Amino acid sequence: MRLSHMIASIMMGVTWTQAVKGNQYSLFDFTTASNVDNWSEISDTVRTPGMSKAVLTLQKTQLFQRGIFFTLLNPQPNGAGFAGVRMPTTWDLSGYTNIEIKCRAQGNNEHYKVVLRHKGLASNDDTSYEQTFEVPVTNKEFSTISLPLKNFKPYYRGQEVLNGTPLDTANITTFGLQVFGGVYSPFKQHGVVTQTLFDFTRTDQVSNWTEYSDTVKPAGMSKAVLVIQKTQLVQRAIFFSLFNPRPNKMGFTAVRCDTNFNLQDFNYVTIKCRGQGINLRYKMVLRHRGIIDNNSMVFGQVFTAPENEFSTIKLPLADFKPYYRGRELPVEENPLDLTAITNIGLKVDMGPYLPDNQAGVAALEIDWIKATK
Numbered sequence: 001m002r003l004s005h006m007i008a009s010i011m012m013g014v015t016w017t018q019a020v021k022g023n024q025y026s027l028f029d030f031t032t033a034s035n036v037d038n039w040s041e042i043s044d045t046v047r048t049p050g051m052s053k054a055v056l057t058l059q060k061t062q063l064f065q066r067g068i069f070f071t072l073l074n075p076q077p078n079g080a081g082f083a084g085v086r087m088p089t090t091w092d093l094s095g096y097t098n099i100e101i102k103c104r105a106q107g108n109n110e111h112y113k114v115v116l117r118h119k120g121l122a123s124n125d126d127t128s129y130e131q132t133f134e135v136p137v138t139n140k141e142f143s144t145i146s147l148p149l150k151n152f153k154p155y156y157r158g159q160e161v162l163n164g165t166p167l168d169t170a171n172i173t174t175f176g177l178q179v180f181g182g183v184y185s186p187f188k189q190h191g192v193v194t195q196t197l198f199d200f201t202r203t204d205q206v207s208n209w210t211e212y213s214d215t216v217k218p219a220g221m222s223k224a225v226l227v228i229q230k231t232q233l234v235q236r237a238i239f240f241s242l243f244n245p246r247p248n249k250m251g252f253t254a255v256r257c258d259t260n261f262n263l264q265d266f267n268y269v270t271i272k273c274r275g276q277g278i279n280l281r282y283k284m285v286l287r288h289r290g291i292i293d294n295n296s297m298v299f300g301q302v303f304t305a306p307e308n309e310f311s312t313i314k315l316p317l318a319d320f321k322p323y324y325r326g327r328e329l330p331v332e333e334n335p336l337d338l339t340a341i342t343n344i345g346l347k348v349d350m351g352p353y354l355p356d357n358q359a360g361v362a363a364l365e366i367d368w369i370k371a372t373k
């Protein structure tokens with residue numbers, strides 16, 4: 001459904017962009033700008049089959065002002081397509097390390113791209129310098145996205161130019177923002193930015209997810225199940241848990257799935273979810289090659305599900321800590337083998353790292369779980 005011929009209406013509220021080292025240099029401050037006249041659209045409609053649209057506009061309320069980047073992405077069947085805006089600049093950022101953008105996204109696209117050009121080279125046949133980033137989809141807080149200047153890579157007509165001329169950060173002459181087509185398929189083809197681990201909006205196969213709860217022990221009384229919810233409008237998975245710890249707070253309830261993922265090129269496991277019920281704190285549990293015994297070490301990380309709106313939570317792979325029977329082990333001696341993640345689980349318990357959890361029923365609604373950079 002989202003793969004091709006996608007029509008997405010996307011909104012990114014941008015409050016400012018600035019270059020950062022120790023000092024900050026404001027590149028464009030939408031909270032104070034009187035207009036956005038210097039920005040112009042550059043979308044795939046420069047090519048014959050293009051059908052996309054972008055507009056950058058100032059939103060001025062009684063209380064605040066910011067920029068909104070509206071896009072309508074209508075990719076070609078092969079996923080090609082983009083919608084963007086750009087602005088001429090005369091920036092010398094050679095003394096800076098990052099470009100920061102304070103933003104949030106709404107709608108169904110969280111993948112954006114900053115496109116820089118240098119030395120006045122602005123035609124379609126000139127090299128552009130690009131970096132993709134993900135914006136949390138939320139109607140709440142803004143996040144600050146940090147784009148290292150050294151990560152802008154040369155591109156020619158959508159393809160990275162290996163060993164191309166590097167960006168001259170002292171002479172940046174165009175700054176552009178883009179959403180781009182395909183959204184899912186190009187990532188799968190190139191495996192660059194995102195790998196979908198589980199997309200419950202598009203599969204109803206969850207029989208691989210099995211329960212592993214304290215009922216494996218005589219005194220256990222908890223229960224968990226992962227099911228697909230299909231409404232008239234959406235589809236997603238729900239992890240229902242009934243957590244019944246013993247008086248000494250022992251107990252757990254979990255679901256897990258055998259996998260065969262190599263995540264060594266990624267930095268995060270990202271989950272789009274929402275929590276309801278008594279517990280909002282969950283642990284994601286990873287096992288790697290060689291961990292077979294149920295009582296062996298696992299790698300865990302706690303996260304708090306957002307309560308009202310679905311949002312995207314990024315769990316740094318580096319923060320999965322080794323545990324043995326609830327006790328944390330030294331990470332140096334027990335590194336996670338990212339090349340062979342053999343099991344992923346979601347768990348509710350009351351371990352030392354989840355002291356706030358309570359007995360009762362909770363639901364974690366999950367759209368998808370991805371590996372991201």
Ligand SMILES: *[C@@H]1O[C@H](CO)[C@@H](O)[C@H](O)[C@H]1NC(C)=O
Pocket residue numbers: 033035038088
């Ligand atoms: C717009 O461009 C003009 C000419 O390049 C420049 O003087 C002006 O500062 C720019 N305005 C903003 C808000 O960047």
Ligand SMILES: *[C@@H]1O[C@H](CO)[C@@H](O)[C@H](O)[C@H]1NC(C)=O
Pocket residue numbers: 118119120170171
């Ligand atoms: C930027 O590059 C252009 C083209 O090489 C050159 O004409 C211009 O003088 C440069 N500007 C600066 C500030 O170095």
Ligand SMILES: *[C@@H]1O[C@H](CO)[C@@H](O)[C@H](O)[C@H]1NC(C)=O
Pocket residue numbers: 203205206208258
């Ligand atoms: C379920 O597991 C089987 C066997 O391990 C695997 O072939 C299949 O791809 C899995 N399905 C999903 C949806 O993960």
Ligand SMILES: *[C@@H]1O[C@H](CO)[C@@H](O)[C@H](O)[C@H]1NC(C)=O
Pocket residue numbers: 212216292293294
């Ligand atoms: C781990 O526990 C599950 C559920 O009780 C059981 O089916 C499986 O055989 C156990 N694995 C091993 C290696 O003991």
